[in-house]
Amino acid sequence: APAQAAAAGDDDKVHLLTTGTSAVFETNGQWVLVGGDQAAYQYLTSRGVTKLDAYVAVNTNPDVIAAAPDIIGAFTPGYDESRVSNPTAGADAAYRRLTDAALAANRSYGAKTVTGADSGTQFTVGDIRFTLYKSDDATPETTGGAGYMVKAESHGGSVLLTGDMQASDGIGVTESDSSLSARVGQVTWVTAPNRGLAA
Numbered sequence: 001a002p003a004q005a006a007a008a009g010d011d012d013k014v015h016l017l018t019t020g021t022s023a024v025f026e027t028n029g030q031w032v033l034v035g036g037d038q039a040a041y042q043y044l045t046s047r048g049v050t051k052l053d054a055y056v057a058v059n060t061n062p063d064v065i066a067a068a069p070d071i072i073g074a075f076t077p078g079y080d081e082s083r084v085s086n087p088t089a090g091a092d093a094a095y096r097r098l099t100d101a102a103l104a105a106n107r108s109y110g111a112k113t114v115t116g117a118d119s120g121t122q123f124t125v126g127d128i129r130f131t132l133y134k135s136d137d138a139t140p141e142t143t144g145g146a147g148y149m150v151k152a153e154s155h156g157g158s159v160l161l162t163g164d165m166q167a168s169d170g171i172g173v174t175e176s177d178s179s180l181s182a183r184v185g186q187v188t189w190v191t192a193p194n195r196g197l198a199a
Contacts, residue, residue, distance in 0.1 A: 012127055012154045016191065017043060021064045023161055023191070025152060027126030033077070034058060034150050034161055036068040036102075044075060052077035053125045056132070058163045059147030060099045068098065072105035079112050079123065117148070120183075128154040133180055151184055159189040 015024040022035025024043060030053040033040055044052075055077035057065050106113045114121070119134040133149040150161045165180065 014152065014159050015043065025128055027128045027154065030126045032125050033071065036065040036071055037063060038067045041067040041071050049075060051075055054079040054123065056130070056150055057102065058150060061164065062098055065098060065102060068102040069105045072102060076109055077111060128152050133184055149180065149184065151187060158187040159191065160184060160187040161191050
């Protein structure tokens with residue numbers, strides 16, 4: 001999968017895949033995946049990655065985690081942070097099977113799995129600190145209700161992966177304490193949403 005790699009620090013890089021649903025972070029020889037589509041699987045393989053140190057499934061939409069079971073099986077992440085365990089009410093059977101298969105892949109080798117992480121949850125891999133943000137106002141039926149934004153910070157730089165979040169989930173230009181943009185704060189880069197309404 002074509003990608004753009006840009007330095008976030010001395011040894012830190014973010015690889016933005018052109019599919020728009022996945023990003024790969026590289027820090028001091030460690031790898032973190034946010035997303036999980038087929039392009040991410042192919043890209044990690046092409047880079048010679050054999051182990052993921054962490055994996056973040058920002059939501060359980062099939063386009064985002066289409067290859068999640070294969071990725072987990074091949075790269076056995078030690079830490080799986082944000083998998084959402086309860087599909088939305090309108091999810092079809094294929095959607096549920098994909099989520100269940102990804103969770104089963106984690107259980108098969110005992111990975112530390114966190115489901116439905118709270119907004120503001122943080123973890124660090126190498127020199128990069130990751131923070132997950134979720135709208136407090138979003139309902140399970142909305143895009144944001146099943147997803148997270150991910151902010152990655154390293155060496156004074158940062159990137160915000162907005163995923164499926166949109167203006168109705170609190171992404172706007174207001175500075176109110178309740179808006180996600182206010183909680184996230186300043187960032188160096190912001191990726192365009194995977195999909196959603198314009199703010």
